[in-house]
Amino acid sequence: MSELVERYQKIRDEVNNLSKENGRNVCLIAVSKTKSIESIVELYQSGQRDFGENYVNELEKKSTDSLIKSQCPEIRWHFIGHLQSNKVSRILSRVENLQSIQTIDSIELAQQLNKHLQQQSRKLQILLQIKTSNEEQKSGLSPENFLHVFNEINSNCQQLIFRGLMTIGSMDNVNNDDDSDFRVLIRCRDDLIEKSEIPIDQIELSMGMSNDYQRAIRAGSTIVRIGSSIFGSRA
Numbered sequence: 001m002s003e004l005v006e007r008y009q010k011i012r013d014e015v016n017n018l019s020k021e022n023g024r025n026v027c028l029i030a031v032s033k034t035k036s037i038e039s040i041v042e043l044y045q046s047g048q049r050d051f052g053e054n055y056v057n058e059l060e061k062k063s064t065d066s067l068i069k070s071q072c073p074e075i076r077w078h079f080i081g082h083l084q085s086n087k088v089s090r091i092l093s094r095v096e097n098l099q100s101i102q103t104i105d106s107i108e109l110a111q112q113l114n115k116h117l118q119q120q121s122r123k124l125q126i127l128l129q130i131k132t133s134n135e136e137q138k139s140g141l142s143p144e145n146f147l148h149v150f151n152e153i154n155s156n157c158q159q160l161i162f163r164g165l166m167t168i169g170s171m172d173n174v175n176n177d178d179d180s181d182f183r184v185l186i187r188c189r190d191d192l193i194e195k196s197e198i199p200i201d202q203i204e205l206s207m208g209m210s211n212d213y214q215r216a217i218r219a220g221s222t223i224v225r226i227g228s229s230i231f232g233s234r235a
């Protein structure tokens with residue numbers, strides 16, 4: 001067995017065990033940005049189906065690659081990077097097997113996606129990205145403001161299927177073994193339940209990466225996005 005598959009199986013089993021403790025399924029997304037087609041195929045052959053990418057061009061290339069298309073027919077791609085509005089048309093018209101966009105961070109972006117999806121007569125799963133820390137460089141909706149965007153999607157963006165909330169934990173939290181970013185996301189989820197009456201089991205919480213996924217699952221994550229711990233560090 002290759003080292004890649006060994007690392008993958010170890011993490012997959014750990015995620016499954018932790019999720020049993022939580023009494024809820026946790027979806028593992030293998031974040032393959034900068035990693036090769038061959039390693040994606042290798043993980044697919046070990047059973048992995050959900051993969052995450054950050055850049056539209058790279059995702060387009062990988063999702064339409066002939067090896068991926070022949071070897072990985074049931075692959076599900078998740079977009080987890082910042083989506084610029086000038087890439088909306090491209091991601092929707094060129095990427096294949098796009099399962100979700102996890103990084104909706106404005107009403108304008110939601111409306112634009114909705115308009116393009118309407119023209120294609122299809123729907124797409126989305127998550128709202130919440131900025132749960134004060135780190136300047138991060139994008140995302142504020143915890144005070146996201147309900148406004150949720151309401152707009154709910155009433156005016158019928159092609160968008162709301163699946164949940166996503167956040168990137170701050171390095172500060174990682175270094176201090178601190179749950180506060182995750183708690184902010186959970187509080188947003190609870191606000192949403194109160195205002196929308198969506199049942200709790202229909203709201204995904206996408207939180208947890210290589211450095212904090214165990215802690216995220218213990219805090220209530222339902223989707224973890226893991227890259228370097230599976231594929232090795234990125235150059």
Ligand SMILES: *Cc1c(COP(=O)(O)O)cnc(C)c1O
Pocket residue numbers: 031033054080081168209210211225226227228229
């Ligand atoms: C790169 C990335 C990940 C994976 O990060 P690792 O630390 O390599 O596990 C997860 N989520 C997002 C949004 C990312 O950009």
